[in-house]
Amino acid sequence: MESLGRKIRQRRQEKGLTQSQLAEGLVSASAISQIEADKINPSYKLLLQIAERLEVPLDYFLTETGEYLEQATSHKLAKTFIMAKEYSNAVPILDNLLATGAGDELDLMMDLSTCFIHLDNLSTVKELLEKAMTMSLKADDHRAHVWSLHRLGLVYYKQHNISLAMHYWQRAYDSLLEMGVDDSFLKAEITTNLAITYNRLGHYDQSTHLFLNSQDLLKNSSNLYHLATNYLGLGLSLYGKKEYQQAQEYWQEAVTLFKSLDHIHYSIQVKENFGILRGELGDYAAALEILQECLRQYQELGSDKQLSNTHAEIAKVLLRLERDEEAAEHVEHAFALCEPNSMYHAQCYNVRSLLHAYRQENEAAIEAALLGAEVFRTLDMVHDYHKMRLHVSDLFKKLGDYKSSTEILEETQQYIQHFFKEKGILL
Template structure:
């Protein structure tokens, strides 16, 4: 089916008119170009004038116009559903428009990819985003190209593939600057995401610098959610550097903003960070009280999927308090709420190792730590992998097996050096 714009262009060429001649005294030549490219829809009055100039009855366009307007309306409905976070309802509308070759394919693909990311259909989302990357380059659409690279990085980050996430976010950032895309918010968002990857890799000075850079880009912004996300990241970076006072200050800023925005889930997550921090400072009873409150809040909101990390942290506190039976129960609940081979499962293995070590069951502690470090290595969570390997080395030292302890350290150093060299990450 020919679109309205295609129909007008075909008739104009048949009449031997240029776009400027068709536009004369009606609209600009650029407006005719956009109409023929189906980028804008002419008003009814203008369509009547175009039909008269092209010497065809209005009926020549009316059927096409009706279908075209129906398509535009459908796409607007899909966008409205996306804004309302009703992604599952938007998907069939967008898929139907793509199947019938209706509307701007690039826009439809980007909207559909957005929906699939939120619905956790990540494999299909990746395929769509790769198509958008190729199409946007051909169309010379710089912003769409940056957007697709950015979203592809987000998909890999959600899949816990930190190095590929960093790769695409760095490409997005470099292309954004190279192409001169003047979108401070998009640049800030990509900068924040790069900071998250460095934070996850354990490079806290670099992540702190990037978070602050993003904050500077947002200094005149009213996007409080993004500001709060940066505060949360800055808190994590300072926590990683054991600068607990600074971490607490940033987290307090984050929790205040999240509460003001009614982002209850995020405010609970920050509260959980406070609980973990209290435990690190040796205030274990206070830490336990905060973490148990977080469990209660998550359950009240039906956020059972968030509980694995919280129960694992509770188990760690209970181990420090010498309440090993309760720690074992909390750890079992942590395992129940996480998927195998996930970062949370690896974290649970780490806590299991700590529990065995507290009971002087060192062989079991080493086995649990090896399992967890293997998962972190597979997920390319290098900082967590490094910490767990150091823990294994210390366990061998406790057993007096200094040879194995040294071998673990050498293997770990070799792998980390090879990892960064292979990924081309220069720090």
């Protein structure tokens, strides 16, 4: 099987382009060299840009990207472990991806640093974050640079080195302003951490001021945990200032918010993502067991929107197990529960198309897929729209209608070009 890098190099040479010419305005020539040598993999967006410059449809490359997709799935699995707080399971996956040069090195390093912080491997995480700071500056990734500083502050705080923690959090805050990073939640988190350090040092006026600033940044936030933490901190600062009545009021607000915190939906969503990934990795029995458990929990909560999506995901797994009658029942449940013209509605059409295709009802499969693609288009979900249209093209091929298959690909490519052009993005 010809690798992705070799296909890009072959097509570039056919077009008579140098690596520098292919790279111009996209990435560095050395990056193209590494991609062609299969040392690194391009992002989906970059691959789309390369395909456009080499005048081929995206699926010209995607038909031979098994390893690329496997690496993407591995990183996705690692992120799911992180969300589930199973950091020790995520570490070997991330280590392997870094060692093989697969994926975005900076993103992998940041995920690995998250794991090591929670595993208290603080000496290793400091080395990672210092390297990430340098890399992020070279890559002009300002947000990653601020995050690196922010996390270094967290490392030193965990080591009870308050002065160094404050130093790095102050640097993070200053860099965020200087670099124009537009992230109010990140700014609020750094501000809260600075407030906590000032509070611990007994500088109650400063900590109160910072807690209030953070609270202002979070006024439209739905992050109840962060809001509650701020109320708790404000209470502590005001108590330090001997303003006991106000301290009591803020503590009462904190208690109320902490009581209202509901992490149930979040935990089920994490579990559902893990179940989906087990299915992608071929462990269908485990995937089905996890997803059915999520279904029961959503039913108990009366969460119809999430129920719709879980029914659809269960149907996908059942089709892989060749249990199409059961899959059909779940598809119908999914349609009954989903909101019209939503991403969940498009997902339902997608699974209905897969069901028809499994039953070799290719014309019905095409109709369902086109309806789903249209919903994705109206939602500006270009990546999902593109995947659905590729599915339609494949279905036309199965019918022997190569003309329609080609037309679908051409129309899709034209739409994607027009979409990004309207957004002011040069492909």
